[in-house]
Amino acid sequence: MKIDFIIIGQGIAGTCFAFELIRRNKSFVIIDKYDSTSSSQIALGVYNPLVLKWFTKVWNVDNQLHDFNIFYNDLKSISTDTFAYDNGIYKFLHNPYDQNNWLSKSSNRNTSLYMSSDLKSINNPGLVFNKFFGLVNFSGRVDVQLLLNSFRSYCKSVNKLINEQFDYKSLTVNNNLISYKKIKADKIIFCEGYKAVDNPFFSKIKFKPTKGELLVIYSKNLDLDKIIHSKFLFIPLGNDYYSVGATYNWNDITNETTLNGRQQLVNMLDSFLQVPYKIIHHKAGIRPSIFDRRPVVGSHSEHKNMYILNGLGTRGVLLAPYLSNVLCNYIYNNTLINLEIDYSRM
Numbered sequence: 001m002k003i004d005f006i007i008i009g010q011g012i013a014g015t016c017f018a019f020e021l022i023r024r025n026k027s028f029v030i031i032d033k034y035d036s037t038s039s040s041q042i043a044l045g046v047y048n049p050l051v052l053k054w055f056t057k058v059w060n061v062d063n064q065l066h067d068f069n070i071f072y073n074d075l076k077s078i079s080t081d082t083f084a085y086d087n088g089i090y091k092f093l094h095n096p097y098d099q100n101n102w103l104s105k106s107s108n109r110n111t112s113l114y115m116s117s118d119l120k121s122i123n124n125p126g127l128v129f130n131k132f133f134g135l136v137n138f139s140g141r142v143d144v145q146l147l148l149n150s151f152r153s154y155c156k157s158v159n160k161l162i163n164e165q166f167d168y169k170s171l172t173v174n175n176n177l178i179s180y181k182k183i184k185a186d187k188i189i190f191c192e193g194y195k196a197v198d199n200p201f202f203s204k205i206k207f208k209p210t211k212g213e214l215l216v217i218y219s220k221n222l223d224l225d226k227i228i229h230s231k232f233l234f235i236p237l238g239n240d241y242y243s244v245g246a247t248y249n250w251n252d253i254t255n256e257t258t259l260n261g262r263q264q265l266v267n268m269l270d271s272f273l274q275v276p277y278k279i280i281h282h283k284a285g286i287r288p289s290i291f292d293r294r295p296v297v298g299s300h301s302e303h304k305n306m307y308i309l310n311g312l313g314t315r316g317v318l319l320a321p322y323l324s325n326v327l328c329n330y331i332y333n334n335t336l337i338n339l340e341i342d343y344s345r346m
């Protein structure tokens with residue numbers, strides 16, 4: 001039997017694309033070699049419509065949030081779990097310049113929707129700073145691990161998931177048919193994250209992979225329920241666990257944790273908390289970033305039934321539902337892909 005799609009990779013990109021196919025009544029199988037250190041398995045899961053350095057809007061964020069909300073609402077058709085928490089991010093404004101800048105941008109028509117019009121306090125004796133926070137609206141966190149694991153279980157239960165390394169040499173492509181071992185499909189899509197650097201079909205993509213490290217800590221006395229951004233993000237996970245991260249490193253592209261990464265995060269924690277904490281985990285992963293900081297979607301230049309969804313960089317959580325919708329509209333409704341993100345720019 002011929003199916004509609006073979007999907008390579010089940011990170012946040014492959015998961016969102018597969019769910020978009022379910023919404024459109026298309027059949028698929030996912031081939032994914034499970035990797036507990038993949039970017040999606042490591043991700044802090046924060047989604048945020050603002051660039052917190054400049055207080056400007058993220059590229060195309062209104063459309064991204066629209067598709068994000070539809071995605072998490074529609075997921076309820078296959079899962080009773082809660083994946084997304086819309087509880088805001090408290091941006092710590094270190095000095096009067098940042099505070100004034102926030103207040104001025106929060107009255108700007110372009111950004112006001114996403115920024116509190118006043119500065120907030122957080123009354124928590126465990127924090128060194130309790131005043132001068134700007135609240136980012138329509139932001140929060142997705143439990144990406146839960147989402148991936150839950151969707152994986154669903155796919156396994158309906159025989160749509162093969163846990164193996166994809167072997168490029170076993171793939172045969174012609175215009176109407178994709179054959180891979182015993183599988184026949186109309187189309188194939190690669191959602192491989194940074195491992196796509198080894199993909200022979202999309203070798204033109206100019207990746208700039210970015211390593212990120214994070215800590216998971218336990219602090220019995222902190223009792224904080226808000227996401228805070230100071231130098232790094234600080235995220236309550238429940239039951240007195242918190243994650244903090246993530247660092248940026250463009251030179252060391254391994255998923256080994258480093259002393260330097262740990263020290264940067266510990267320095268932030270020590271300047272930020274005045275209660276004891278214990279480090280539980282230290283993790284590292286590689287973000288699939290592209291040289292021009294834009295994602296990459298579209299079809300292969302020669303094989304029109306072969307597609308790519310990659311380059312989610314630091315913002316996979318918000319981008320993945322949006323890009324899946326854009327790509328499916330391109331494939332099934334003949335809409336155009338914005339040239340800024342189209343694979344043809346490579």
Ligand SMILES: Cc1cc2nc3c(=O)[nH]c(=O)nc-3n(C[C@H](O)[C@H](O)[C@H](O)COP(=O)(O)OP(=O)(O)OC[C@H]3O[C@@H](n4cnc5c(N)ncnc54)[C@H](O)[C@@H]3O)c2cc1C
Pocket residue numbers: 008009010011012013014031032033034035038039040041042043044045046047164165166167191192193194195196211212213214245246247284285286287288309310311312313314315316317318
């Ligand atoms: C420390 C850290 C913190 C982050 N925090 C955030 C955050 O707070 N918010 C946010 O939006 N983003 C965050 N990110 C970025 C986010 O994780 C990425 O944008 C996103 O996860 C990329 O997803 P992906 O599906 O493209 O790739 P991946 O997550 O890498 O998934 C690819 C999957 O495909 C599989 N695969 C690849 N090649 C093959 C093959 N040939 N055969 C079989 N399987 C294959 C891999 O094993 C993996 O399971 C963070 C990243 C890091 C490292």
